[in-house]
Amino acid sequence: xxxxxxxxxxxxxxxxxxxxxxxxxxxxxxxxxxxxxxxxxxxxxxxxxxxxxxxxxxxxxxxxxxxxxxxxxxxxxxxxxxxxxxxxxxxxxxxxxxxxxxxxxxxxxxxxxxxxxxxxxxxxxxxxxxxxxxxxxxxxxxxxxxxxxxxxxxxxxxxxxxxxxxxxxxxxxxxxxxxxxxxxxxxxxxxxxxxxxxx
Amino acid sequence: xxxxxxxxxxxxxxxxxxxxxxxxxxxxxxxxxxxxxxxxxxxxxxxxxxxxxxxxxxxxxxxxxxxxxxxxxxxxxxxxxxxxxxxxxxxxxxxxxxxxxxxxxxxxxxxxxxxxxxxxxxxxxxxxxxxx
Numbered sequence: 001x002x003x004x005x006x007x008x009x010x011x012x013x014x015x016x017x018x019x020x021x022x023x024x025x026x027x028x029x030x031x032x033x034x035x036x037x038x039x040x041x042x043x044x045x046x047x048x049x050x051x052x053x054x055x056x057x058x059x060x061x062x063x064x065x066x067x068x069x070x071x072x073x074x075x076x077x078x079x080x081x082x083x084x085x086x087x088x089x090x091x092x093x094x095x096x097x098x099x100x101x102x103x104x105x106x107x108x109x110x111x112x113x114x115x116x117x118x119x120x121x122x123x124x125x126x127x128x129x130x131x132x133x134x135x136x137x138x139x140x141x142x143x144x145x146x147x148x149x150x151x152x153x154x155x156x157x158x159x160x161x162x163x164x165x166x167x168x169x170x171x172x173x174x175x176x177x178x179x180x181x182x183x184x185x186x187x188x189x190x191x192x193x194x195x196x197x198x199x
Numbered sequence: 200x201x202x203x204x205x206x207x208x209x210x211x212x213x214x215x216x217x218x219x220x221x222x223x224x225x226x227x228x229x230x231x232x233x234x235x236x237x238x239x240x241x242x243x244x245x246x247x248x249x250x251x252x253x254x255x256x257x258x259x260x261x262x263x264x265x266x267x268x269x270x271x272x273x274x275x276x277x278x279x280x281x282x283x284x285x286x287x288x289x290x291x292x293x294x295x296x297x298x299x300x301x302x303x304x305x306x307x308x309x310x311x312x313x314x315x316x317x318x319x320x321x322x323x324x325x326x327x328x329x330x331x
Contacts, residue, residue, distance in 0.1 A: 138273065140270060141266075141271075165226055176281075177281075
């Protein structure tokens with residue numbers, strides 16, 4: 001694995017630890033904030049044959065405090081999920097941009113998008129581009145930084161043959177491939193070659 | 200004799216592909232060198248033992264893979280299958296038969312070459328399979 005990616009991975013695990021620690025602290029604080037007395041009851045009938053202690057317990061759970069608490073926690077979790085989905089650690093971005101510029105030239109326009117996506121615009125008028133999406137880790141494996149590469153829609157009759165001959169597959173009239181970080185460069189070269197052939 | 204073998208292969212490949220065999224060889228080199236070492240090892244091993252198929256555990260021994268075969272399935276193997284370089288048949292819920300795709304325009308050239316020149320390597324691979 002490239003040095004930059006190693007650093008990105010270390011940074012990512014570190015940040016994740018910090019984020020989880022922060023969420024635990026925030027969780028404790030939210031619990032404190034919402035369950036300080038007085039409880040704001042949600043009015044409703046309480047069954048008669050339930051013992052006193054149970055009723056008191058239910059009153060704690062069945063209150064606006066709980067509603068607020070759940071809301072606060074889900075907002076926290078949402079931001080955490082968004083943060084892990086949206087951004088690639090800087091060293092990994094530098095690595096990916098370096099590889100892309102190495103293949104498509106330093107003058108080419110590369111859009112960075114939210115959700116760890118990159119779009120290399122090859123030809124703006126004819127709507128030709130290459131999308132690269134990075135996943136931090138492949139679920140169920142030890143693979144880090146797996147990229148999904150797909151071209152823009154291509155209209156050629158023998159697209160399937162061209163794709164197979166360049167180690168790609170066709171999905172929805174696009175040339176696609178899932179590549180590991182150590183093959184990113186070489187397989188993007190093949191994709192660029194294939195795109196040059198179908199032009 | 201070796202030259203004759205080459206000629207035989209050449210004529211067969213021309214028949215197979217309707218094109219210059221050097222072109223196929225060039226594209227095959229490009230393809231193989233673009234893959235990472237795990238994928239390359241898998242394709243070479245499977246091409247040598249074709250038409251046999253292997254299970255995930257056998258395959259990971261064959262290529263000297265130290266990780267779990269399950270992580271091989273979820274990662275590398277599924278990517279190779281996506282790109283139609285290998286075929287995976289599910290025999291039972293836990294047992295898969297993995298083999299190289301003989302319909303792939305470049306890999307069929309590789310299979311053809313392995314069959315003609317790789318008999319020793321095939322023996323090595325098959326011996327490794329017997330051990331498992």
